[in-house]
Amino acid sequence: MNRREFLRTTAILAGAAALPGCVLFRAKDEPAFDYVLIAEASNVELKPGKTTPALTFNGVAPAPVLRAKQGQRLRIKLINKLDQATTIHWHGIRIDNAMDGVPYLTQPPVQPGETFLYDFIVPDAGTFWYHPHINSVEQLSKGMVGLLIVDEKESPGFDADIPLVLKKWRLDDDGRFLQLSTPRKAARMGTPGTWQTVNSEHDPVIPIPAGGAVRLRLANLDNTLAYDLWIDHPDVQHLAYDGMPLNPARPQVSYLLGAGMRIDAGLIAPSETNVEIPINRRRGMRQERLCTLKTVAATTLVRTNIPNLPANPIALPDINQAETLNFTFDWSGAVAPMGQSGKPSFWAINKKPWPGISAGNIPEPLARLKVDNSCIFELVNTSQYRHPIHLHGVVFTVLSSNKRDIKPYQADTVMLGKYETIRIAFVADNPGRWMYHCHLIEHMKTGLMGYIDIS
Numbered sequence: 001m002n003r004r005e006f007l008r009t010t011a012i013l014a015g016a017a018a019l020p021g022c023v024l025f026r027a028k029d030e031p032a033f034d035y036v037l038i039a040e041a042s043n044v045e046l047k048p049g050k051t052t053p054a055l056t057f058n059g060v061a062p063a064p065v066l067r068a069k070q071g072q073r074l075r076i077k078l079i080n081k082l083d084q085a086t087t088i089h090w091h092g093i094r095i096d097n098a099m100d101g102v103p104y105l106t107q108p109p110v111q112p113g114e115t116f117l118y119d120f121i122v123p124d125a126g127t128f129w130y131h132p133h134i135n136s137v138e139q140l141s142k143g144m145v146g147l148l149i150v151d152e153k154e155s156p157g158f159d160a161d162i163p164l165v166l167k168k169w170r171l172d173d174d175g176r177f178l179q180l181s182t183p184r185k186a187a188r189m190g191t192p193g194t195w196q197t198v199n200s201e202h203d204p205v206i207p208i209p210a211g212g213a214v215r216l217r218l219a220n221l222d223n224t225l226a227y228d229l230w231i232d233h234p235d236v237q238h239l240a241y242d243g244m245p246l247n248p249a250r251p252q253v254s255y256l257l258g259a260g261m262r263i264d265a266g267l268i269a270p271s272e273t274n275v276e277i278p279i280n281r282r283r284g285m286r287q288e289r290l291c292t293l294k295t296v297a298a299t300t301l302v303r304t305n306i307p308n309l310p311a312n313p314i315a316l317p318d319i320n321q322a323e324t325l326n327f328t329f330d331w332s333g334a335v336a337p338m339g340q341s342g343k344p345s346f347w348a349i350n351k352k353p354w355p356g357i358s359a360g361n362i363p364e365p366l367a368r369l370k371v372d373n374s375c376i377f378e379l380v381n382t383s384q385y386r387h388p389i390h391l392h393g394v395v396f397t398v399l400s401s402n403k404r405d406i407k408p409y410q411a412d413t414v415m416l417g418k419y420e421t422i423r424i425a426f427v428a429d430n431p432g433r434w435m436y437h438c439h440l441i442e443h444m445k446t447g448l449m450g451y452i453d454i455s
């Protein structure tokens with residue numbers, strides 16, 4: 001092993017070590033990248049010395065980091081050992097609709113004791129993630145969220161590749177879960193957590209190789225929070241949004257990550273050892289430290305270039321021919337009108353709150369799109385609350401906003417600010433019924449959810 005390889009191995013190990021007890025079962029005698037994920041209740045330690053009764057995949061929270069290679073088939077067997085139904089949604093993957101993991105819409109819920117085989121191709125490289133799409137307030141809040149990293153066909157050549165999963169757990173002093181949602185908060189900004197972690201640890205120090213080219217994969221897997229991130233290093237390159245490369249990379253040290261959003265950032269680590277690079281969350285004038293990168297001796301190699309990422313094979317929308325559809329994200333106030341299900345609905349898309357779905361009752365789609373047509377969605381936020389809006393099945397281009405300058409970029413989730421209107425465009429090239437919702441889970445669960453039908 002030469003120095004460079006050794007460095008990469010140690011850096012990767014360091015990354016893995018930051019995810020304690022990362023238990024992955026790779027099925028034996030089966031092709032590469034096959035995994036078994038066991039959904040189960042499990043005690044985990046998030047607060048030092050305290051026991052948290054989490055819901056997990058494979059006993060760890062957040063869930064294990066899965067890795068696959070671009071263009072390959074990935075098979076994951078889900079075994080449900082919970083006492084409630086579950087599914088897995090592969091967030092950001094342009095997947096075959098039957099594998100999208102949405103109960104009733106794309107598959108029956110996986111009942112306790114049942115298994116389900118997810119089997120799909122991963123067409124794009126990048127930082128993606130996975131989570132259930134049922135009883136989401138509880139299942140996601142309690143730990144069933146993990147990264148799915150799809151590696152480029154050819155390695156871009158970073159010296160370290162470091163996933164940083166951001167999540168703030170709603171725990172009491174003893175590590176038990178507090179009430180996860182209240183109607184009052186669901187009707188506003190959502191119910192925030194109390195215990196901040198990066199890769200399950202509070203304020204960890206994460207080793208990076210001195211002098212090396214470092215790729216950071218920052219992922220907001222929280223149900224509620226938006227992170228206004230600040231990386232304290234003079235030259236950080238923004239490499240990708242939601243796994244989709246920016247070409248060329250853009251210099252940027254601060255990022256606004258809504259729930260469900262990811263960025264890849266690149267930097268050249270200082271060549272001296274023991275240099276610290278804090279990553280902070282900015283809150284008004286204050287900064288809260290999330291974690292600290294710290295250089296460790298690893299190599300004599302001093303890099304000067306941050307590698308570029310190759311573009312993903314996304315069809316580009318034809319803006320001139322595109323049909324424009326308008327979606328208004330409304331707040332119906334704290335009046336708590338009851339939906340048919342008897343649950344409060346505070347939010348609505350085009351005046352339609354999600355009425356709830358079951359095997360025999362699938363509501364009408366918010367829109368029907370013709371396969372392969374280019375479309376522009378105009379997203380209008382009539383409220384003072386932000387919404388990270390996510391669309392399954394496709395990757396869209398964020399075109400413009402009425403509030404800020406946007407240099408177009410591709411993504412699967414976009415933060416719709418207060419009273420903001422954003423235009424996104426995409427080619428409807430993936431047939432099926434695709435969820436379209438706010439990723440602030442309490443908003444989604446109280447109405448801000450629907451689906452589109454591409455056929």
Ligand code: C2O
Nearest residue numbers: 089091260390435
């Ligand atoms: Cu992470 Cu329906 O989404």
Ligand code: CU
Nearest residue numbers: 387438440443
């Ligand atoms: Cu929202």
